[in-house]
Amino acid sequence: MQIELIIIGNEILSGDTRDTNGSWLSKYLENLGTQLDQISIIPDQRKCILSTLSQATHRSHLIIISGGLGPTDDDITKKTLADFFQKDLKINKAAQEMVISHYKRINRPWIPQHNHYHIIPEDFEPLPNPVGLAPGLFFQADSFVIVAAPGVPLEFQSMIKEAITPKNLIDIHPMHQLQIRTKNIAEELIFNEVSVDLFKKIRPFAEICSYPRSYGGVDLVIKSKQDIEELKEDFLNSPLRPYIWHIGNLSLPELIIQMATEKKIKLGLAESCTGGLISSMLTDVSGSSACYMGSIVAYSYEIKMEILKVKKETLDRYGAVSKETALEMAQGAFNQLKVDIAIGTTGIAGPLGGTHEKPVGTIGIGLCTKNFSKSDLFIFRGDRLGLKKRFSHAALHELLEVIKTI
Amino acid sequence: MQIELIIIGNEILSGDTRDTNGSWLSKYLENLGTQLDQISIIPDQRKCILSTLSQATHRSHLIIISGGLGPTDDDITKKTLADFFQKDLKINKAAQEMVISHYKRINRPWIPQHNHYHIIPEDFEPLPNPVGLAPGLFFQADSFVIVAAPGVPLEFQSMIKEAITPKNLIDIHPMHQLQIRTKNIAEELIFNEVSVDLFKKIRPFAEICSYPRSYGGVDLVIKSKQDIEELKEDFLNSPLRPYIWHIGNLSLPELIIQMATEKKIKLGLAESCTGGLISSMLTDVSGSSACYMGSIVAYSYEIKMEILKVKKETLDRYGAVSKETALEMAQGAFNQLKVDIAIGTTGIAGPLGGTHEKPVGTIGIGLCTKNFSKSDLFIFRGDRLGLKKRFSHAALHELLEVIKTI
Structure with missing residues (x-):
């Protein structure tokens, strides 16, 4: 049909x-x-x-x-x-x-x-x-x-x-589908190096598609008329495993909300360059209020200092876009919002504001829990809206990794 | 071509x-x-x-x-x-x-x-x-x-x-374009009642299109090979005037950022049901940091009370989704973020959480400036993501009206 x-x-x-x-x-x-x-x-x-x-x-x-x-x-x-x-x-x-x-x-x-x-x-x-x-x-x-x-x-x-309902549709053949979501690996490496053998096994009975850059990585979708649930194990036992962040059809925010809710982890944010986008992505998920508490969108210096308690010395010494500021933002959110994990983001989405040392696309992502904290600087490419998205995906991936270990 | x-x-x-x-x-x-x-x-x-x-x-x-x-x-x-x-x-x-x-x-x-x-x-x-x-x-x-x-x-x-550059493109005829953005009026009323005479005048030399529901209203776009800038005055002198919120091609957030920056007005938000979306829409605009300070996304009761200082009695008596709570959220953002205008949003984006008195789609929008404050309850229809958008558009329209009067 x-x-x-x-x-x-x-x-x-x-x-x-x-x-x-x-x-x-x-x-x-x-x-x-x-x-x-x-x-x-x-x-x-x-x-x-x-x-x-x-x-x-x-x-x-x-x-x-x-x-x-x-x-x-x-x-x-x-x-x-x-x-x-x-x-x-x-x-x-x-x-x-x-x-x-x-x-x-x-x-x-x-x-x-x-x-x-x-x-x-x-x-x-x-x-x-x-x-x-x-x-x-x-x-x-x-x-x-x-x-x-x-x-x-x-x-x-x-x-x-x-x-248009099933009754109206003749000739229906439901397809079985398996979605393998990866990050940090190029599409061509998956196809031409890492998963060659596995794909050779799969191809005779299933179609393999790849969708680049969903949530900053490559998604593989295997479709077949026969049941392919067992392939899940094959992927988890394959050299691709370190790159897989999810097998299934949940979005990155949905997976985070699901895991945090199951594990009873409260989440909070301090956002600067992402400007509320991470918060909006998390609250797009129905039921997110079970684990997601809120975000301080601190676009101004004053809010960073007065509400998030980022030290003036930190801002003066390292700049608003720095690992140090990102970390203090995360700590501020952790303390102010009374959550179990907090993320802080501060960066330059452009088109203006870049410097030689910190070009447009630079972001500091800080993360804070009761037991540990970390912070890193990343550089991405793109226009303002593209960067806001990539920044948010990167921060959510950091968050997911931590939730998985708890 | x-x-x-x-x-x-x-x-x-x-x-x-x-x-x-x-x-x-x-x-x-x-x-x-x-x-x-x-x-x-x-x-x-x-x-x-x-x-x-x-x-x-x-x-x-x-x-x-x-x-x-x-x-x-x-x-x-x-x-x-x-x-x-x-x-x-x-x-x-x-x-x-x-x-x-x-x-x-x-x-x-x-x-x-x-x-x-x-x-x-x-x-x-x-x-x-x-x-x-x-x-x-x-x-x-x-x-x-x-x-x-x-x-x-x-x-x-x-x-x-x-x-593909202008040099590569032959046969170029730039079209003049005028965009009239309205709200609170149905498309058919514009075409069949309010603007009949004006459209009769325009039709011989221009094409009139309408795009429903951009930012919660109807956009009219007039396209012509001749200069149609003068039509702007005709629209402003027509019965359509009360419904026009912008003539031009700025988006609602762009217009707000432009006017607030020109008038040196600092903006802040307290968001519950919109979950950071309003903040994200405003920060999509390059240069928004000139007037936009930040948002407290208060998804939990605790953040509403502890950071925004919404009174427990207000939450208990009127509920989190109420004019009263929306107003106190706006006042909280006004005080905490030290801005000139603050908006507060609290509502039910669904699919769960609706009641007979307050169905899914209900939102309270509060607004606070130095000189006055107001708060209203609105009801919209849609699914979760559609409602988040409509809620945000409604709040931004409230904000724009106030900015225009300052």
Whole structure:
């Protein structure tokens, strides 16, 4: 079964809005045991929509369209679908009922002059929109099905969840998957030196993919139609072991929150250059409040000194970006937040602020527990947002190593 | 000139990695005065790459390919390009020199058994990779040009910046653009009621697009080949004015940092449910340290009480998620961080923790300055990450309103 997604919208193509529906849909379909085979992102232009529909209807069995169902002039998906299939646009009673009840829900009267939500191509069915106003569209032809949903992520996701369920999907072959997450080793070394023998064994029955630089390292994903859980042991007994930080599909923050919660370890942060990003990554994890206490984002010297109690001499002598300051920040967080492990970060995310000795990309990461403390200086490359991410990943890896030993 | 991007990679399609090259390239080309017309995301599969290349070479003048140039077995872009154009893969001297010097830079010897970076399709030219190992590819045919770059964002972006410059791009028509950013008004009301007359005036010479829900509101973008700066006044004199928070292309955090810096206002935060996200958004802005001092991320009760000095009675009587607690958090940040304006956020991002009176999506936002303080309870809808974003946008809008009045 070939499934494709067509994303219609100038805003995505112009980079004004980042698409999130594509990756969400991929994961959703994967959980249903199938997969997304292609994504096309095209503008709100009749000609382009028509030519993409023509290709899609020839190659795919399920075609999901997002965007262009809104009430305004640039929303031309509905009109173009009608033209493509040579259908008239007509008032649809079921769609009209949906619209009226949506408007009731938000306490506004609906009159047909407001929009054309109730008018859809003949022979199309309206799909209920659980969280928004525009109904979706469903059309079944001999060799394919079309589902069109609004592009707004919450609406798209809610509608797809209702419209595409295991019952609706034929021909499902769940794939077994094993994810090996590494750090500190180059992709080519894994493939051409360290894991050659293991891969030779695996290849006949499984697909091996690699995704570089997730959380600062390389992820390997092994996919197979047969059960491959036993390969976990093979990897842990292989020369790759020292580089593996996780086998499974948890993200770095999820793994940290899970382990810290199990071990009843309280975590806290003192962030300067990461500016709250580490804290935000940890609190993205549902249930993080069980072990994560908080962060002092000390962007100013004053907060470093007054709240984190970093000594003025330390700042004067070694600078704000130094192992010494990072360590005192971690100690400050440890004491002030009353946690079991605290991390301190201080660095230069750029583009300004670098010097010859401490270029943009330099970060000091300090770590403090009841029994020991450590601090190191690292240098990374990247732009401001890339560096904030790398800084945060590096600090979280330091944190994970310590949690593992406790 | 039709430009398209083909992203090759199972990891993007499977949702394991989010694509960032697409939106980056869109913005980059827009700054060069041209635009990206289509994006296709396809798997590392020979058949699919061949059919996409066949379509692309018939419709586009510049075809940019990202991904699949790595050293491993699933990187088949080079081989497939060679097959498509019926070229042999051959050792390329210039490519080999690039590879050798890259390896020198990272202090590792290079031997041809390591990888095939130096072997490229005949008649293709290698493109220097300023930050990584794999050279890119350049091929010029009669009616189109192909540029293939690695998918790793830093490498892709660096290579594109070198390979695609204004000099290389013919047929450039810079578009004038005006961005009107609104909040608290529905898209359809703008188009069908509030701005009907103004849009009637604008339509003959400009394109009007709308992008819903950026920073919690609707953005209008007016694009035209003629100068449209004067339309700014028209919008400010129109009934839309009360809903406009910015005319221009600054993000909400950028606008706040710019205005606070100009007005010499120091900003600080006390975050609970937003978990450091507001702080991270503000520190994404280069130069934010001029006005942004820091945040106390008080995820635990203890930090709320001990560092922010929220009263135990307030927590007991009104709960952690309340106007009262939000206000005391803001006051705590104001006093502890010694700032001119402080914001406090406390809410329920879910999926657990909601009650009948305070469902998931409830947030208290407090605000404190020397002269006044205020606090309100809001309710939003969404999943955990969506709510963290909406909470943060709402708090930043509150902050912006106050900064504007100072």
